[in-house]
Amino acid sequence: MRDAEFVRFIRQTKPINPADAAARLHVSARTIRTYVHRANRAMEGFARITLSRESGYAIVEQDSQRIEAWLSDALRSVETSPQTPQERIAYLLNDLLMRTDWITMDSLCDMLYISRSTLTGDLKGVERELNRFDLSLLKRPHRGIRVEGEEMARRVCLANIAVESMSGGDLVHGHLLAVVSRCVENVAHAQRFQIVTTGYQSLLVHIAIALLRIKEGCYVPMASEHLERLRPAREYAVAQMIAEGIEREIGIELPQEEIGYMAIHLAGKQTLLDSQGDAQGIVISDDVWGVVSRMLECIWAAFRFDFRYDLELRMNLARHIVPLAVRLRYSMRLRNPMLPDIRIRYALAFAMAQEASHVLGAAYGSEPSDDEIGYIALAFALALERQKTEVSKKSILMVCASGAGSARLLEFRCRREFADYIDTIATCDVLNLDAVDFSGIDYVFTTVPIERPLPVPVREVSYFLDGQDIVDLRDLLRGDAVNEALHPFFKKSLFFPHMSTGTKEEALDYLIDRVAEREPVHEDFRNLVWRRERLVATSFGNGVAMPHPLEPAAETTIVCIGLLDEPVAWDDSGCDVRAIFLVAFAPDVDDSLKSFLSVFTDILSSARDIDLLVQHQSWKTFADIVASAFASARAPAPTERR
Template structure:
């Protein structure tokens, strides 16, 4: 029995007066059976508190107080306890309203909701705005009717999806009296039925998807008991394979036996849809050939094209990633066709700990949105990001070989000898080794050069790191040079931050104002910035807001469009609402449109910085550039 219903029972029951169970059921919008069961439960409590509930045929229920002092003390404590259990924050109220409204069969008046939550109509209106936003994700609406109130409306399919996904994180939702067992017992029985059926049919499913499927089936059983069924049409059924229908039919039969209920045939299709949407498909499963159809393969190719264009990361040769994405797309297609929302419990960790993979996934899923003409949810983007993250890790293990120039003043013979020695000793680090003298070095094109090794001092500036060596490369130098290659295998993030783009002591009200200011500042420092730079950043915000958490936002263009990699950072005097979260530090990074940069390393450093609450707190309070640099160096030493 829910706390707010217990309070309502006590308000409705009166001494010397009777109230019919039908009236109680109507007021609380629950069944007569639920009223009877919950009043029995309440009576057990009251009998220990100086009172009892009595019933009289044709009259209803009343209350008799036998120990006035004990009962008054109980009622006083009840009011205190119930008051403490009332949702306090807006989030708590929105969660409560979602659970309450989804289970109503009829309208509820705004005044009753205000009384229930002890809030004003203005506060309730603000909370209901958030409720409407959440319902809209499932194509559900919160309709209102004069003199009646509000109620949730939409298709039975969408109502079930919303109820089940909400119940995953809210255990008090979907308590059942119709199924003749409590929620925990019902869920255990469903789990046993599914485990048996899956083992028999060699059906594979992840642990998270398995737990979610239990909730979806439990939701379906409750709705069936309330005579709410999912209508099926030929178009929707056409996506379901025979093996999923057979498995669903087996599960339905076992559910009917376990819960002693009749389940219509339409529910076979409903469960089959969930099976098709949640199955984990492996290569060579059950010695059965998994055929990737051309349409799926073409979608993966388009995803790779989009990623290469937007991030200059090439996955075309990664067959393992291609197969993983293709297999993932098979159940994903089912979810998109039925507008099913996948629940991803680790999406927050993916965003913060695999930031580059998540951003790449946003880009790749842009292709899917165009194909299916539907928005891909954040949870789905996160699942794709897991595949891209593994691919990035594989790439990261392959050290990108460097191009170097050897500067030698002792003639071509010595230069060739040094070149040969470098190739022999450091082959795993090197791609191209060129030689020149100090005079010609000034005219060299450093576009594809990583380092310069020189036997003579270089007195003029060049845009790459320099290491001085001896003419004959002594054995004692080999360890130093190898350490240099290892140390410089990743560029320091500080190389990309111009102190003039470290902005503090400013105030803005919106993210648009912040980004517009930053872009204008960048254009003053870097005149070759494309005209559409601001628009490219806002396009990325449209695809998925870049608020990171921890008071930080990480905006960037939706694709690589600048010639150089650079960073700009702004620390506001006071936080603003970015999309839904508060942000006070904005870290704008633009990646070069040239291939070969180690993005994974830059994002790893970025992630470690902005997930560290102490670092962010210190930087927001002090706004000190040198402090920022010291934290970056500390992180890079630890990687």
């Protein structure tokens, strides 16, 4: 309890004996004596709390005006001072990061009206936050504590506290932010320099904090060679103009190193969403191109999706990584307001981005946050959507009774009806089937029965392709046959409803054991799944998790499903999961796997489907959901040509 609050309590209840005071305040009699001693020290010279054997505690006021003024100021301070541990941690961070001298624990206790034990607990939270920015808290007997670390790290930490609004503090006041905002907007508009909306407020806070630190005589050191590398950049020229505007407005002159610091922040305020419009200002180095290559190799190894030759995805990722590398190197944070929706709507793309993020961590010394992973996931989501709309063209073998004329007629009709789906058409008669090389053939269309098995699917059709033939063949060429696509990946023997495990470890180990018992998987399957899980938890935030091995570990791609009666916490943030889809990928990949994964992730991101599955926990419900999802995924048939 604060001194002023205790004094107000005594004034309102006087006289009151020690036992009653302790009971009313839910503390011990010894604590009451401590409150009295502390209050008397604070009111020395104008008031004093006394204890009478007959009546108890009362206040003797020597100067009524002074005690009223003191109570008014002290109670106002109590109302505005931080109350919760989170608020106190933010207050302590602001105070310690802005000061360069030592401060004692007792002084901090007096400032916050808290006990030494409470302060000790709060300082543990302070140290955890400082460690994120390579800062430390020094403690010395008889001197106190202070923050140790580089000036840039101090500023980034201060800016993150302000942007995240960890407290209602007023480190960066409105007037200074308004001045900075005006200077930035004027230059950005005049130079047509784009700053992503989600990073704009963060940029203003970083600049404002830099100005506050400069006022305190604290500058960012920057090696001359580093500064020289920044000078030719467009961001440096823009930063210089902003600095000139600030000097005109408030009279603070920024040295070249501080202009370089501002240029770094300008370079980091870009994302995949806005880099398209200013692509001419981005230079993609061999290093960045190499990072993209390693990311795509990582996706191929883990998911068997081959984006390695997707130029558009490569360019999207490379353009995004150029400013992202700046943010990672300097621990700059960028919020992603779409993150919750991205995690749920683009579950597979987010899982891919998580996998690829480790390449970025190794390259730039800092693991991307979930906000950053969300932006990367958008690039993979775009690539996956393109694969849905880009038709994989097939090679067809036409077989007729006599070859020649009838086969050519059927070929002509197929080309007219299915031009968007067919790459090549070869023809032959039944007698010459043995001489055909099927390595480049996807399907056989035949007008006559073929008595022996062939290594590719065979479809019997009429000579003139009636209406139903056209519908069926179009579905076949699109690869949308539900039963053919569904059967290899989902098995009733790997469907486990009503699991009663109490922890993530129990649930996942149970599913791993069942897969290992019933399917041919890698002998190190369990270790590969848990290694992947320890890198990044595979929950999507909608009650679903999709754990999978670090690399392909099965002969055929399969999904093992576990449905829990009660949710289990899946990650450090306490994300609850009730539906677990353990996926084991095979090394080989084909169009059916791509079609399956596309529809599978639609199911994972559907709140309705997951709720229905968890509610009923039956194989029939799941089969109906999958069949419906595959049917919905069918693209509308192209207009028939006449």
